[in-house]
Amino acid sequence: MFSSGVYGNVRAEMGRKEIKCSWKKSTNNIKDVFEFLGKMGSGTFSDVFMVRERKTGELYALKCLKKKHLTHSNLENEINVLRRIKHENVVGLEDFYESRTHYYLVMQLVSGGELFDRILDKGVYTEKDASTVIRQVLEAVSYLHENSIVHRDLKPENLLYYNTDENAKIMVSDFGLSKTLEHGVMSTACGTPGYVAPEVLAQKPYSKAVDCWSIGVITYILLCGYPPFFEDNETRLFSKIMRAEYAFHSPFWDDISESAKDFIRNMMEKNPNKRFLSEQALRHPWIADNVAKDIDIYQSVCQQLEKNFAKSKWKQAFNAASAISHMKKLSQSDSCPSPCSTPDIIVQSASQDDLEALETCFDEADALDPNGNPVVPCSNPDLADDDSRDIDLGSDDSRLEPAAKSFCIFSLTETS
Numbered sequence: 001m002f003s004s005g006v007y008g009n010v011r012a013e014m015g016r017k018e019i020k021c022s023w024k025k026s027t028n029n030i031k032d033v034f035e036f037l038g039k040m041g042s043g044t045f046s047d048v049f050m051v052r053e054r055k056t057g058e059l060y061a062l063k064c065l066k067k068k069h070l071t072h073s074n075l076e077n078e079i080n081v082l083r084r085i086k087h088e089n090v091v092g093l094e095d096f097y098e099s100r101t102h103y104y105l106v107m108q109l110v111s112g113g114e115l116f117d118r119i120l121d122k123g124v125y126t127e128k129d130a131s132t133v134i135r136q137v138l139e140a141v142s143y144l145h146e147n148s149i150v151h152r153d154l155k156p157e158n159l160l161y162y163n164t165d166e167n168a169k170i171m172v173s174d175f176g177l178s179k180t181l182e183h184g185v186m187s188t189a190c191g192t193p194g195y196v197a198p199e200v201l202a203q204k205p206y207s208k209a210v211d212c213w214s215i216g217v218i219t220y221i222l223l224c225g226y227p228p229f230f231e232d233n234e235t236r237l238f239s240k241i242m243r244a245e246y247a248f249h250s251p252f253w254d255d256i257s258e259s260a261k262d263f264i265r266n267m268m269e270k271n272p273n274k275r276f277l278s279e280q281a282l283r284h285p286w287i288a289d290n291v292a293k294d295i296d297i298y299q300s301v302c303q304q305l306e307k308n309f310a311k312s313k314w315k316q317a318f319n320a321a322s323a324i325s326h327m328k329k330l331s332q333s334d335s336c337p338s339p340c341s342t343p344d345i346i347v348q349s350a351s352q353d354d355l356e357a358l359e360t361c362f363d364e365a366d367a368l369d370p371n372g373n374p375v376v377p378c379s380n381p382d383l384a385d386d387d388s389r390d391i392d393l394g395s396d397d398s399r400l401e402p403a404a405k406s407f408c409i410f411s412l413t414e415t416s
Contacts (some may be wrong), residue, residue: 082105094108116156223297255295257292
């Protein structure tokens with residue numbers, strides 16, 4: 001925690017968290033403060049609305065969280081981090097309110113949409129566009145690292161456009177898993193497995209280099225439209241990540257510059273001590289010099305993005321701590337994987353019944369497991385047998401069992 005003492009402490013009261021902050025404002029009815037203009041999105045424990053402050057007329061994004069759902073949340077951590085950082089490429093926290101039943105985070109309004117959705121809407125897309133995006137992400141992350149903050153959950157869903165202007169800037173969001181580096185290393189497993197660094201999955205101490213690995217994965221996807229690591233079995237997926245086993249497949253990478261590939265190799269270096277840091281990445285020719293190709297790769301990239309990354313609220317999220325716990329059980333037993341999360345890339349095959357069940361899960365507060373995580377059974381027995389991709393990223397490891405026929409939607413859990 002921060003040494004200033006401003007944020008106070010967290011105390012358990014009646015089974016829920018009460019956050020004590022000197023700058024927190026109380027309200028009996030949040031609608032007295034803000035005019036609600038429409039819902040922007042939903043999560044397991046929160047809803048986000050576009051609002052207008054009645055006193056000033058300013059527009060904001062209001063994140064509303066029910067107190068009864070915060071036992072396993074990272075709200076205090078997210079607030080502590082957000083109040084500390086100010087950067088043009090980071091979504092900022094403007095204010096914080098409390099009512100009897102809710103906490104309200106008043107966030108800077110970012111209205112340009114998610115990164116992948118924006119690319120799909122562009123019509124023309126080049127390697128140079130990808131370089132511009134990654135440069136902005138690196139500038140934000142470099143700022144965080146200079147201030148001893150590690151994001152720990154960088155992924156495309158957390159990269160938003162500031163507005164709908166053609167040249168709008170990229171904004172880094174979602175600091176629920178961010179952590180202040182006190183001694184240079186951390187050990188808590190967290191993040192999204194498709195983007196998490198090998199040392200996290202290996203349960204080794206890690207540093208800010210984990211963010212650079214994630215940026216490497218994002219860069220890879222931006223240039224081809226599919227993830228560097230894909231398996232329909234989570235154990236094989238983690239194994240590939242831990243070995244940094246990826247490739248630049250033809251024909252998808254034929255038009256991509258060697259400079260871009262070199263950048264990715266340095267960002268997705270298995271050894272964190274050899275991996276680029278954000279400052280080094282900003283000096284790489286693919287970022288700093290005008291070497292990124294200007295060839296239109298829109299058709300090939302977007303075709304793969306549409307196949308491999310589902311849109312909107314039923315995107316699947318993972319919690320690496322849960323995943324590692326699952327792996328640890330497997331290492332102690334010869335049994336097949338227990339029903340748990342499968343990669344994002346598989347969820348697109350879910351049936352309409354699955355999607356309706358998932359919507360119900362978000363809507364019903366009681367549809368939670370003992371850890372506060374909604375669990376959605378998959379009614380499609382062929383969920384793990386998706387063969388619709390143009391590229392085969394399968395594994396030859398025949399010892400491992402097929403993927404589980406269910407998936408879980410994990411919420412943010414409290415980390416240290």
